Amino acid sequence: MKILIFGKGYMGGRCASVWGEEAVHSEVFVHSVEDALNEIRRVQPDAVLNAAGVRGKPNVDWCEDHQRETIRGNTLLPILLSEACQEAGVYLLHMGSGCIFYGDSHHEDRAWREHDHGNPIPVYSRSKWAADLVLSTLPNVGIARIRMPIDWKPAPDNLIDKLARYPKVIDVENSVTIVDDMVDVFHQLMAQRASGVFHVTNPGTVKHREILELYRELVDPSHSCEWIGNDDLVAQGLATKGRSNNFLASDNLVNVGIHMRPAKESLRDTMERYAWEKRGGGGCGDSCGCSH
Numbered sequence: 001m002k003i004l005i006f007g008k009g010y011m012g013g014r015c016a017s018v019w020g021e022e023a024v025h026s027e028v029f030v031h032s033v034e035d036a037l038n039e040i041r042r043v044q045p046d047a048v049l050n051a052a053g054v055r056g057k058p059n060v061d062w063c064e065d066h067q068r069e070t071i072r073g074n075t076l077l078p079i080l081l082s083e084a085c086q087e088a089g090v091y092l093l094h095m096g097s098g099c100i101f102y103g104d105s106h107h108e109d110r111a112w113r114e115h116d117h118g119n120p121i122p123v124y125s126r127s128k129w130a131a132d133l134v135l136s137t138l139p140n141v142g143i144a145r146i147r148m149p150i151d152w153k154p155a156p157d158n159l160i161d162k163l164a165r166y167p168k169v170i171d172v173e174n175s176v177t178i179v180d181d182m183v184d185v186f187h188q189l190m191a192q193r194a195s196g197v198f199h200v201t202n203p204g205t206v207k208h209r210e211i212l213e214l215y216r217e218l219v220d221p222s223h224s225c226e227w228i229g230n231d232d233l234v235a236q237g238l239a240t241k242g243r244s245n246n247f248l249a250s251d252n253l254v255n256v257g258i259h260m261r262p263a264k265e266s267l268r269d270t271m272e273r274y275a276w277e278k279r280g281g282g283g284c285g286d287s288c289g290c291s292h
């Protein structure tokens, strides 16, 4: 399978390094349908992954007063890419976010289903939900929503690194996405050309406390932090808008025969390798496909 990836950031980079020669990582910054179509005609891919977007730097609060850049990257860009893919007859897998949901769903188990309507508050989440709303009407398009990526590879946006560097951490529980498993699921979705919305989150939920307990056990026994309530984040001026915390159900993945490892099991494996990388690793990088 030949995959054309748009977006040279964290997620696009991780997918490209695992897929190796199967992937062509576009250098083009897309401003128009033509830009995307030219790339698709040049590469002739079997599938396109949209890993491009605007998450805000240093964090998502940046989007609150950069609405136009955020809408351009998270709403307009997916529409341009989907238009180009429809025109070329190529399958598109678009990266969505589970942070379009705030709090508990109305379902008994409190988890949000793929067909539930989002209830986003911040600019970032609203721009992501807007793209989901329109792209989900198209054939030959998959929307893969991820949540709080957890990775063996140390990186500023890896949830392990984020939690470990915050002096104050909110005491919450969430659905999460283990990056290794996500990359594998994306590949399977593209191979199937699976249409619709998919919650690419590992079954079960994980507390921030559990992640940091494992971090202390396997990486740094001297780590400490102050625990605060979710509402304290804004009340103490640590964030402009409250963060999304939620549980996601992945019924649609199961319906297409794709299964992810349980979150807690995958988290331990990931933290073990993360610890090994922090100690210096083996210098194999992540492109060789080895199981270090």
Ligand SMILES: NC(=O)c1ccc[n+]([C@@H]2O[C@H](COP(=O)([O-])OP(=O)(O)OC[C@H]3O[C@@H](n4cnc5c(N)ncnc54)[C@H](OP(=O)(O)O)[C@@H]3O)[C@@H](O)[C@H]2O)c1
Residues within 6 Å of the ligand: 006, 007, 008, 009, 010, 011, 012, 028, 029, 030, 031, 050, 051, 052, 053, 054, 055, 073, 077, 095, 096, 097, 098, 128, 146, 147, 148, 149, 157
């Ligand atoms: N990382 C997470 O925690 C997370 C969680 C849920 C969902 N997601 C979604 O996953 C996707 C990828 O996230 P990420 O973490 O990889 O973000 P990232 O590291 O910020 O990378 C996004 C990349 O997209 C590029 N980009 C923006 N507009 C573009 C355009 N018009 N044409 C081509 N490239 C463009 C950016 O380039 P510049 O830097 O040059 O602008 C950047 O390299 C996003 O849609 C995000 O919403 C991420």
